Amino acid sequence: MKRSVLQIESLRVSFRIQDEYYAAVDDVSLTVHENEVLAIVGESGCGKSALALSIIGLHPPERTKLEGAVVFKGKNLLTQSVQALNQIRGKDIGMIFQDPLTALNPLMTVGKQIEESMDYHTTLSTAEKRNRTLELLEHVGIPNPSQTYDRYPHELSGGMRQRIVIAIAITCNPALLIADEPTTALDVTIQAQIIRLLKNLQQQLNTGILLITHDLGVVAEMADRVAVMYAGEIVELADVHTLFTRPLHPYTRSLLQSIPSLQTPKETLHVIQGIVPPLTKLPRTGCRFRSRISWIHESKHEPHPILREVEPNHWVRCTCYQHFYFPDGGEKA
Amino acid sequence: MTFLRVNQLKVHYPVRGGFFRKVIGHVKAVDGISFELKKGETYGLVGESGCGKTTTGRTIIGLVKATAGEILFDGKDLTKLSRREFVQYRKDIQMIFQDPYSSLNPRKRVLDIVAEPLRNFEKLSPQEEKRKVQGLIEKVGLHSDSVYKYPHEFSGGQRQRIGIARALTLNPKLIIADEPVSALDVSVQAQVLNFMKDIQKEFQLTYLFISHDLGIIRHMCDRIGIMYRGQFVEEGTKDEIFHDPKHIYTKRLLASIPNADPLRRQEQQKLRQQIEKDYEQLYSRYFDAEGRVYPLKRISETHSVAIP
Amino acid sequence: TDSTSSDPKKPTEQTAPKEDIGNFPMTVKNDGEIVDGVLTYGLVSDTPFEGTLNYAFYTGHPDAEILQFFDEALFRTNGDYEITNDGAATYELSADKKTMTIKIKDNVKWHDGEPVKAEDLEYAYLVIGHKDYTGVRYGDALIQGIVGMEEYHSGKASTISGIKVVDEKTLTITWKQANPSVLTGIWAYPLPKHYLKDIPIDQLAQSDKIRKNPIGFGPFKVKKIVPGESVEMVRNDDYYGGKPNLKGVIVKVVSPKVVLQSLKKGEIDIAEFPTDQYVGAKGTKNIQFVGKIDLAYNYIGFKLGRWDAKKQENVMDNPKFQDKRLRQAMAYAIDNKSVGEKLYHGLRFPATTLIPPSFPGYHDKEAKGYSYDPEKAKKLLDEAGYKDKDGDGLREDPNGKKFTIHFLAMSGSDVAEPLAKFYMQCWKDVGLDVQLVDGRLAEFNSFYDMVEKDDPKVDVFAAAWGTGTDVDPYGLYGRNVMFNYSRWVNEKNDELLEKGHSEQAFDKEYRKKIYNEWQALMNEEVPVIPTLYRSALYAVNNRVKNFTVDPSSQLTWKDVGVTAEKPEVE
């Protein structure tokens, strides 16, 4: 068994909306291991980013309530001071953001932006920092490092910028890399390159990666284990093969059925009925997915669904999966 | 049966600079493309971001002026028409927009949104108008009471249906769909795509379907054109493109698609590396000195490739 | 809010104490010992001074205030502003009164040590009369009246035949006609020829020798100028009148808004004090006020005609106010007493004639003028046929037509608006419909533009004249004078004005008699209604000694001194 780098225990992230707190992430427990890609998938708004940002405390403290524990290197990050977190951010945990267009400071050369985290986490000399930066640029596949060093973000293409963002995240060889939709804004060809880059980095640096995405294709390509999130909860957790071959939770199965597949084309796609309710209207009890599979009888749901291990390392929430079928008679589990 | 024919279409955007806002160059957004649509088919336009897909679509519907070339619709060259003359073709060509949020005016009720074309072209009494709009709204699967709501009260998928209802109001023959689902969540995408397929049959529509998602293109289209920097690199039927790609660029594009089967991850990775290598090695064979593609060459009845 | 309509003529308790300029001392009281000190003179002005520091060129009042310290005329004057022989020169008039011989005293020296010579005075005339001259002094009839001046001015002659330099210190000036005004109005400011002669005349006004390093022969020498804001002067030990008491004088611009504060703080020792602030300033411990009646008066003029520029004469062709009963009625209708007492706290007071009391020798003390009498006004209007025929409370003209009078008043002072309003109310009370031209007060330039050009919009206008030290009213009321804004012409007037500056008028009694007649004529005919006389006040720090505003006093800036090193502070 690989060593774990991050343990999330019963994490609850709540946001204040008009004087009341609503949980966007509800009782999530996860472990990321060394040299492993743990993917989190789910529809927009299900709380993926909220989860990721809470790990290194990037939510605005005055509007957010964090409960549970995020244990990293034996410390609960949720209780750390900002100063202490700053020692970890960028050094032990790197983060990659979705939109490379806005994630970089438009007024700083990319070289300086990469170097910046070394300023606070290392004692390297100026020249050493520069060398390390050039090395990193090379590493993330920037063709002309010393030239690019002095470039400003707007002078680079989207793919290049995303590489810079990755370079920033891996500057200090972090033990954990959080990648929030790292390829969503990119073209497929670039996406393929970035996926490969991340994969290589993971292997070389022995890093644990928390990959957040809504693209099942990316998951299939990159992940070792997958957590499927719905409405703030994890509904299914399994390794990638299991999940793609034996998905159990109705949500996972519906999701897989709704994407046009290159391999097995079909005339009509599966449609998940209804919509994800907004944060303020989420059902807080019972199976949160029940309204979207209305043809499954209420009684088939657990009153208090929990995530349980149905086979080794395959966790599913609620018992409804045992009774689930596609109304159009689609594929069988 | 040729329905719409695009002939050597060019759209060059002037790039202005300096303080006198002089034209200092041109972006060749579309640079001499030709293709034709047959009645009732779905023609897919694929390519990387910025290759000119949207521009092509918008030029056909008259939102962008063509720099050169012809767009023959029912034998009439749309690029030669004045604004006024164009109006009558408006009814025949409609568009579905990418972003269901910005394509509906947030200040208008669904009724007003869907009735807008009716008010422009047909003089109907308010009752008739409402009946017609409600009919359409029901057709796209929404409750007829929805006509009194505002767009923000709908989900993305529902909004996109409203957009489609609006496009259908005048019984168009051709619908240009510019990335109709790319702003939607996976779970909602399916809904819209299915629906588009349904109404195509019902209304005998022809689609020009623009997307960068090859999965969706494959799901939807009969014939496909691959664009690269304002030009076509390959054109063919769905099977030809997906099973027998000829141009290295097409191959690379196809190989980049993430494989939904985790078991074949390694395989896919290898294939990709191979093609990437080929791409670099064979680059000069497929692209000219300026990095532009060659004119299309017909290699079968339906299949053309840009090779020298 | 109803009270605002309360009748102004109703006698009520006084809200503001009434002042009387006659009660003000003209010379400061200070019994202390003079010490060697520097005096700060406040130049009360909204704007910086222009810095054209020469009598022949300056236009603004602030410049003149600076000039008084370092330069002066060759003659001193007496209480009637007539020249005397006490100053830097003596004069003698020929028997026909047409030639004046001027002798400059020996010890009169420019600040650079050169003696003031006869040619310096001649040079002043040569400059002023020159066609390139850029200043405004050539308009003076006494200058134009010199023999040969016109020829010189038009370039036909290179010298002025009427001015002769007899010797280094003596010169004679001959006029074409004898005019008693020479005694009050002769140009007696020499220009330092040796200092200025190299500068072309059209460049003189802008030259550094006038703007930066001006010289004169006054009691103080200019040491330093900060353009527009202050001037530092030091004692001229060589002053012909003796060593001045003050070590130096600093003149600096003080905004009227802060003049009282500056006086209280001792930042300035002397300032010409805005009369409208007097009430609030009264009782300030560290300063005393001296004052006199100003050489000016306010009036309301009727537009009776127009100026014919071709013929250079006034033509009285406007029928509207030809009936003098109407003019008289309007004069009776206004309550200048209240205006003076209430709006000006008594520092302006009803004018009775067109020669102000600041000319004690000529002002007719017996003249009654027009005191407030609305009943009489109404009666006169009735007689003249201006009756209210349609019962709206406003009178129509004798033909029964609507009769509206358009009144032009100038904006600028704080009380301009209420003053104009008050006059209009007064006229309304006797049934006259008076409206402001364009519905508002006119700004200075628009005002004079309309008045000078005889704009038909204007029927009646309120203005003021500064008389200068020359009592002769010809320049303001003569037939051929453009400044006769009311355009009133009258043969009797022509005759009296002519007599007033004839050779005979060198006889003061005769002249007084003529001017008394003229004052009576003007009061009878009222082409203009004299409204208010004005006071001039100076605020002076208690440490200042020998400062006076009395024209008959012999004290000059040389005598002014301070009795303490530092100004008194409140």
Added chain:
Amino acid sequence: MKKTEYSPFSVLWREVVKDKLALSSLLLLSLILFIVYGASIVLDQEEIVKVDLLSIYSPPSAEHWLGTDYGGRDILGQLIIGARNSFTIGLAITLLTGLIGLTIGLIAGYFGGVIDNIIMRIIDFILILPFLMLVIVFVAIVPKYNVFTFILIMSAFLWTGKARLIRAKVLAERELDYVSASKTLGTPDWKIIVREILPNLSSIIIVNLTLNLAGNIGIESGLSYLGFGLPESTPSLGTLVSYATNPDVLQNKWWVWLPASVLILVMMLCINFIGQALKRAADARQRLG
């Protein structure tokens, strides 16, 4: 089915009502305006500006609640009429500049190209004009200088800012697909501008106009100080405030200028607070999408 109101006004209104500060500002302002406009109907302007030499500078008393000025004119009356005039002027300038700016901004932004270029050059030019100096020159020229001409002169200079703002917003708005959609549906340009784009700018316009109104209320006070303000026969808050330039009044006769100053301050703050609340409302809507 319940009909949901979604007019911009109702949204803005809701936001204002929710914000306590804005609500009390609104109430206070309404009260002030009610009093001012109500009273000024009853009051006789002629009477108020009538000179009364017997009660010059009398301090507040039962007869003159806020005392009198140097013409013996009642300050309270002038304050009420002045507030009405100043507010009306501010409102008129705001509306006029809003109208001009809106029209020009819409046209420039929507059509772009040459029209836009020309308009922008004109605006650039007006922006470089030394505003205060030219206004002073204008005031000197205009023969009949009254409230009406004052409004015109000010508006002639002040519309540019709004035109720029509107243009920028239209430029952004016209890129949105709903505009393209209308074009493809054959809707004529003017209809697109008026029916499609304009409603979407309404909140921004309302907010901008409100905040502008605050600035425009005291707009004539500076000119009054310099002596180029409105004639005194038209009382305005600016005229009253500028009496304070007389040092005696400033220091000893507070009743002349202080009430007007406070009234300007209060009205500006009220409008500002309302404007801020509206601004928040407008932003929230944008976030809503």
Added chain:
Amino acid sequence: MVKFILRRIMMMIPQLFVLSVLIFLLAKAMPGDALTGQLANNPKMDAQTLAEMREKLGLNDPLYVQYTRWIKNLLHGDLGLSYVHQQPVTDLLAGRMWNTILLSLCILVLTYAIAVPLGVISGRWQDSWADKLIVGYSYVSFATPLFIFALIMLFLFGFKLGWFPTGGSVDIQLEEGTFDYYISKLNHLLLPSLSGALISTVGIIQYLRSEIIDTKVKDFVRTARAKGVPEAKIYSRHILRNSFLPIAAFLGYEITGLIGGSVFLESIFSYPGIGQLFLQSIMQRDYSVVTALVMISGLATLIGTLLSDIILSVVDPRIRID
């Protein structure tokens, strides 16, 4: 860069030309001229001399002749002769301009020195009591007319407390060039410029505040936080630099405001500068000065906007101006 500046200067020419025509016509349209009524106080004048002087000043020529003469001289750097001051306008302005520039600079420096810290505090600690205080201050000063504020400052600090001189630009008794002389100059500047600055900070404070509030939620700030950059550095290196961009653009436009403000300040503090000169010249119809001043302030505004663009291009790499 040089090319850009040259081009911009070329652009200014038509604008200045239109401005010149405009101001010339306006000036001429003002009722009266330099000689109007000026002689009311000098009754020793006659109509002929007056006419002669008008002729001499060229006031009787047709407008276009006057205009071409004026513009021709203007192009030769000759702004004409001030009638009132009997001095070439260039000389007249030389002295006054320097005072106004000093005053404006001082206001500018003070404005930013006050506005920037306040804006930053306000934006960084949004909704704190300090922020509320600052916002309150900005509301109040927004509603307070400059001239009232300046007058109160003058009476309070100049007269009541006596901390500052109350008029003029320098103490005349000090030797030019000495240290005390410059201190005196500064001392005279302080109160007017402080009054100006305290009022003109409002715009910048509010702008900066909202800019910071906007910037601090930007993605790149989150990136910086994720790098472990300490909060203080987040502000100094990331948020502030970006928030200052629009302020930098503001700088040039400030000039227009400064010219306007100087009219008030100079007249209240009896500070001889061009603002005061302008008022005086308008009143006295000293055309050459009025037109020159309007042209100069137009030019200054143009240069200000140019400056803004240059500054912006220096601090913002996204803007290239060549």
